[in-house]
Amino acid sequence: MKFSRARKAMTAVLIGGLAVLISAPAWASGSTPTVEDPGDEALPFAIEEFQYPNAEKILKEKGIILRKGxxxxxxxxxxxxxxxxxxxxxxxxxxxxxxxxxxxxxxxxPGVFGIRSYDHPLQADLIAEGMKKTVTVPKNQLVGAGEGVQQPQTTLVELRVTG
Incomplete structure (x- = not known):
């Protein structure tokens, strides 16, 4: 494909004009743009700690501590x-x-006495008088867990969906 002399000249002028426009800010400031070297300061890693959202608000409003999941x-x-x-x-x-x-x-x-599952089986870790106990709750079942008549106060500390 042949280009005419006029077309080649116009292309060269446009390319030259773009180069001037791109570098004009550097000429105006009297310096050339540089990229800053971050030096020894590396960016921190993003680490997910799985903290429960709005946990402090929920504690104040409902009295339940939701740590993470x-x-x-x-x-x-x-x-x-x-x-x-x-x-x-x-x-x-x-x-x-x-x-x-x-x-x-x-x-x-605290004060747990029953756990009901629906669509999924569960496992729950409970603590009473310093002793930890794991309770399995089958799908669609209600299981008595923890406090009852003459039973020590029981605290649910972990809940897992298992299937």
Missing amino acids: DGHIMLVGCDSSTKQIKIMSGAVDYCFTATSSVGYLDLEL
Whole structure:
């Protein structure tokens, strides 16, 4: 393909003009642009610690400590029309939703006496009088766990969705 002399000249002028426009700020300041060397200061690594969102607010409002988890077990308002994990504690029920067939939540919920599963089986770690006990809750079951008549106060410390 042949280009005319005029077309070649115009292309050269446009390229030259673009070069002038790009470098004009450097000429105006009297210096050439540089890239700063970060030196010995390396950027920090982003490390996910799996902290439960709004944990401090939930502690103040509901009296439950939610430490950390994998995001697959979330505290929700109790609703009888949906299938939820229900933790019975004193006069208050706490409900959670499982968004996966596996999940983990590290928490501290005192006064637990019952755990109900729905769509997924669960395992719950409970502590009473310094002794830790793991309770298995089959799918769609209610299991008495912890406090009862003449039983010591029991605290739920870990909840796992297992299937």
